Each structure stands twice: as structure tokens, then as C-alpha cells.
Amino acid sequence: MGRVLEVEGVQFVDSRLVPIWEKVLDGGRLSLADGMALLETEDFAAAGKMASWKKQQVSGEKVYFVLNRHINPTNICVLSCKFCDFAKKKGDADAYEMSMDDILSHIDDEIREVHIVGGHHPTWPFEFYEDMIKAIRQKNPTLQIKAFTASEIDYFWRRWKIPPEESLARFKAAGLDSMPGGGAEVFSERVHRLLLPAKANGARWAEIHKTAHRMGIKSNCTLLYGHIETLEERIVHLIKLREIQDETGGFLAFIPLEYQVGHTKLRPRHTPPMDDLKMIAASRLMLDNIPYIKSYWVMLGEATASIGLNFGANDMDGTIGKERIAHAALAASPGGLARDRIVRIIKEGGRIPVERDALYNEIKVYAN
Numbered sequence: 001m002g003r004v005l006e007v008e009g010v011q012f013v014d015s016r017l018v019p020i021w022e023k024v025l026d027g028g029r030l031s032l033a034d035g036m037a038l039l040e041t042e043d044f045a046a047a048g049k050m051a052s053w054k055k056q057q058v059s060g061e062k063v064y065f066v067l068n069r070h071i072n073p074t075n076i077c078v079l080s081c082k083f084c085d086f087a088k089k090k091g092d093a094d095a096y097e098m099s100m101d102d103i104l105s106h107i108d109d110e111i112r113e114v115h116i117v118g119g120h121h122p123t124w125p126f127e128f129y130e131d132m133i134k135a136i137r138q139k140n141p142t143l144q145i146k147a148f149t150a151s152e153i154d155y156f157w158r159r160w161k162i163p164p165e166e167s168l169a170r171f172k173a174a175g176l177d178s179m180p181g182g183g184a185e186v187f188s189e190r191v192h193r194l195l196l197p198a199k200a201n202g203a204r205w206a207e208i209h210k211t212a213h214r215m216g217i218k219s220n221c222t223l224l225y226g227h228i229e230t231l232e233e234r235i236v237h238l239i240k241l242r243e244i245q246d247e248t249g250g251f252l253a254f255i256p257l258e259y260q261v262g263h264t265k266l267r268p269r270h271t272p273p274m275d276d277l278k279m280i281a282a283s284r285l286m287l288d289n290i291p292y293i294k295s296y297w298v299m300l301g302e303a304t305a306s307i308g309l310n311f312g313a314n315d316m317d318g319t320i321g322k323e324r325i326a327h328a329a330l331a332a333s334p335g336g337l338a339r340d341r342i343v344r345i346i347k348e349g350g351r352i353p354v355e356r357d358a359l360y361n362e363i364k365v366y367a368n
């Protein structure tokens, strides 16, 4: 770091970022080294400016959110991923299983999207999941249903020998609209071996999302960061997602998920906000082909999530209702947010709130 350089409206104290900016302005693709520089730099203001510029090209001042509800039907899970506080074993004091009536009680006419992700239950038959989608669809025919991570789809194969093509086709026929991005964690084989050896690996996660995309099912993608992964493993993960998107165009949004330290304590402290913001900026700049980057208030907290809107994010996720995965890991954010509060957070970030549906059709622009 030395003197300040100004190039095309951005001031740089870290001159390593200047060639990255030139590439971004030219519409060029960032490399692994560029991504590393964005995560390593202390010039986070310049990283934010560049990412904001890029976001501006995609969606102007608009920041999207959805009236949604998260439903986690059970926390009983055959897996024991080392970062997860949510998963419990049958018989544990805090293990739970929702009945179909419980699940349906979360569906009303207020919401536009339901997000369903749960534990990999040892005995629930596939038909229970299929019936869940059908019953939700019947209760609210226009609600968009975003359900089941690639890891769950893989588990239906392992447990019930239903291949992804079949489970996805059956879910689609029952009313599924799109898939959430969870379960990707970090594609690195090293991290996979150490933290989640029994879960679908990166290649399988990618294969299932590509299958969904081919079947016309859009999906999201994620990265779980801030535990034992290296900065290089984060960027390699983003490049892999970019390659999948080049092939299929099926990803709507990317969500950088900040590891919640909770009781698993893979690290003593959670990621500092400055590093969260650089992660959002690097995601926006590396993922030049994914339109929406979420500033996920549940894991970042409302204040950092709001600042994330100046670091390239253009989506706040939604109102959520009662989130359980991050909150099992002691996330400090509230369980859900009211629509007015999300609108206010977006306005505080200096942007225009836009209510959307699960597929990013605009419902309402909150112009002033």
C-alpha cells in the first residue's frame, strides 16, 4: 500500500486492485489470483466500489426481497456434519418432527415463497416429502415452492434408491418451482473429508443442480465460509459455480453463508464484518454470470447485511418467519423480519426496495 491512485472514479490504496478494475470495466473475467487479491486486500472500500459498480450494471439501485417462510420439517439427520448445530439424532431432547398439519399451518396467503430444507431423516418415506409439496400446493395454488437441497435429493437416492431425475420429476409434478442452494458447503475435497465426509460431495452437488436446470428447475447456490477453509478454497468454489452457470444458466442467486460458530466452534469467533463485506464483493465480481447476490441478514445480522448492499449484493432474501438452522447455531439475528423492517434496511443502505417472487418477477417497487 502507498499513495492513492484514482482510476475511472475509484480510489485505490492497494494498487494490486487496479488491473482487476480494468478487467471489470472491460467486461473481462476475473482469475483465481484476482479473487484472492479481493479477499486479501485491506482496501475494502475500493473492493466495495468495484462490486457496487458491477451490481449497478445488473440491477441498478434495486434490491430485492420476498415475503417468504422457512420451514425446516425435522432436525433429525443421519449426517453429522461438523459445522452443523441443527442436526440431532432421534431420541435427543431437542429433536423434532413436524406433522403435515404443523407444516401446513405455516402456509398462508401472505407469503409468495416457501423455503423447505431439513435434516436427512432416517425413516420418513419419500412419499411424505412428495405429499408435503402436493398439500402445500393445494393449500396455496400460487405460492412458489423452493424446496430440498441437492444433499437431500442425493439422500433420497441413497436411502430409497430414487434417482435425482425421478425425485425431481415427481416433485415438479407435485408443485415444486425451484431448489435452494444449500448443501454445497465448500467444494474442496480436503474440507469435505474433514467436515462432511458422509454428505454428497461437490461433484454430486453440481451434477444434481445441472440435472435440475436441464429439467427447467431453477436453483440457488451457496458457499459456507469462515470455518476451516482457505481463501483459495473459497475462490476455487466460486469459479466452479461460475463454470456450472456457463453451462446451464440455471442459477438465480448466490448466497455467501457466514459460518455461525454456535456450539460447533470450528473457530473461536465468527468472521469479522469487514471480511464478510469483502466476501460479498468478491462474489459479485467473480460470479459475473449470476444475477443476484444475497446479503443474508439471518447470518450476517441486520447491520452488516445492510452495508452489504454497498458491496455488490442486490437481494436481502426475505421475511423468513422462523429460521432454525442458523439459530440452532446461536445466530444473533431475529427469527424473522416484518416487511416494513426489510424495506427500511434496504432504504438505509441507500437502495430501492423491490418485492419479488421466488423467480425474481417484480411484485412491487417501494419508490420512496
Ligand code: V47
Pocket: 083, 084, 085, 086, 117, 149, 179, 180, 181, 182, 183, 184, 185, 220, 221, 222, 224, 255, 257, 258, 259, 260, 261, 262, 264, 296, 299, 317, 325, 326, 329
Ligand atoms: O447447507 C449449517 C448451512 C445451509 C451452519 O437458497 C450453517 O435461497 C452457518 O442453504 N453456520 C442451509 N450455516 C441454508 C441455506 C440457505 C439459506 C438461505 C437461503 C437459501 C437459498 C439457502 O445452512 C446448509 C449449511 O451450509 N449451515 N450449519 C452453521 N453453523
